[in-house]
Amino acid sequence: xxxxxxxxxxxxxxxxxxxxxxxxxxxxxxxxxxxxxxxxxxxxxxxxxxxxxxxxxxxxxxxxxxxxxxxxxxxxxxxxxxxxxxxxxxxxxxxxxxxxxxxxxxxxxxxxxxxxxxxxxxxxxxxxxxxxxxxxxxxxxxxxxxxxxxxxxxxxxxxxx
Amino acid sequence: xxxxxxxxxxxxxxxxxxxxxxxxxxxxxxxxxxxxxxxxxxxxxxxxxxxxxxxxxxxxxxxxxxxxxxxxxxxxxxxxxxxxxxxxxxxxxxxxxxxxxxxxxxxxxxxxxxxxxxxxxxxxxxxxxxxxxxxxxxxxxxxxxxxxxxxxxxxxxxxxxxxxxxxxxxxxxxxxxxxxxxxxxxxxxxxxxxxxxxxx
Numbered sequence: 001x002x003x004x005x006x007x008x009x010x011x012x013x014x015x016x017x018x019x020x021x022x023x024x025x026x027x028x029x030x031x032x033x034x035x036x037x038x039x040x041x042x043x044x045x046x047x048x049x050x051x052x053x054x055x056x057x058x059x060x061x062x063x064x065x066x067x068x069x070x071x072x073x074x075x076x077x078x079x080x081x082x083x084x085x086x087x088x089x090x091x092x093x094x095x096x097x098x099x100x101x102x103x104x105x106x107x108x109x110x111x112x113x114x115x116x117x118x119x120x121x122x123x124x125x126x127x128x129x130x131x132x133x134x135x136x137x138x139x140x141x142x143x144x145x146x147x148x149x150x151x152x153x154x155x156x157x158x159x160x161x
Numbered sequence: 162x163x164x165x166x167x168x169x170x171x172x173x174x175x176x177x178x179x180x181x182x183x184x185x186x187x188x189x190x191x192x193x194x195x196x197x198x199x200x201x202x203x204x205x206x207x208x209x210x211x212x213x214x215x216x217x218x219x220x221x222x223x224x225x226x227x228x229x230x231x232x233x234x235x236x237x238x239x240x241x242x243x244x245x246x247x248x249x250x251x252x253x254x255x256x257x258x259x260x261x262x263x264x265x266x267x268x269x270x271x272x273x274x275x276x277x278x279x280x281x282x283x284x285x286x287x288x289x290x291x292x293x294x295x296x297x298x299x300x301x302x303x304x305x306x307x308x309x310x311x312x313x314x315x316x317x318x319x320x321x322x323x324x325x326x327x328x329x330x331x332x333x334x335x336x337x338x339x340x341x342x343x344x345x346x347x348x349x350x351x352x353x354x355x356x357x358x359x360x361x
Binding site: 010011014015018019020045046048049050052053054056057058059060061063064065066068069070072073074076077078080081 | 184186189190193194197198201202205206211214215218219222223226227295296299300303314317318319323324339340342343346347349350353
């Protein structure tokens, strides 16, 4: 830098703008800026960026939703103040828990019904039988499929029981 | 100790804290209305994302609900809120669930229709166009800064914190704060100059 400063120093200008210089350095920069257009421009640029940045974020803040945050906070507050039983009930009845729990239960039931191997009960055999003079009927049940089988048996003539 | 100045609702900060500790809804309403805007700008300045900033702010106030009873008043209430906001904003990228968002609103020059319409009426279309272009360049420049540089810049420009305060908040040296700020300004200046040069 000129004057009392050895050379131009943009970082020093940045610190000057932020009020981070001591008394001596501040005076040196102030004197320097008066005679150095380049450093004066640097300071103007910093001011411009600062102003643009502030305006930019203020513009963006127009999209914020304070009411939503307020609603969210009050809901949380009411829940945390509620008795323990109510909180537990609300937790388990909330959609977050209830929907996945119901879905899991449904899937589990479906899997169980599909994968469940049929238990072979006591071996099925003759359920009942009727014997007459000419023929006999035997009612059977298949062991696994539990289908009913009718067995009709006609006795040849002359054959006795 | 905390300052005892009244807020816009007529309560001193100590009274507000006391009511918050008692869980009074009115106190929480006041807290949100009083600080939401300022903290939202800070979160936007760090994350560059409006939707994330909205979520971050909700998290910040929920943390206040959970932790207010342990607040000793060594700093002001707002300093405490600001610290939580900075930490939450810096952690937002790490939350895996947010990476799969369908919809999010990065900061841009669109989206705030009411404000845009008002400005359109106040200034001519050419001025509006130039302003939008300038905002776009600034936005692009900010997006290319590191998160750390953006945070330092936001704390300095929006909150007016000293280098020492920023360094303490972010666990950095004062020299690092100074050089990051200088770097951020240089980059933004380059972006704005490039844009202006491109227009001419």
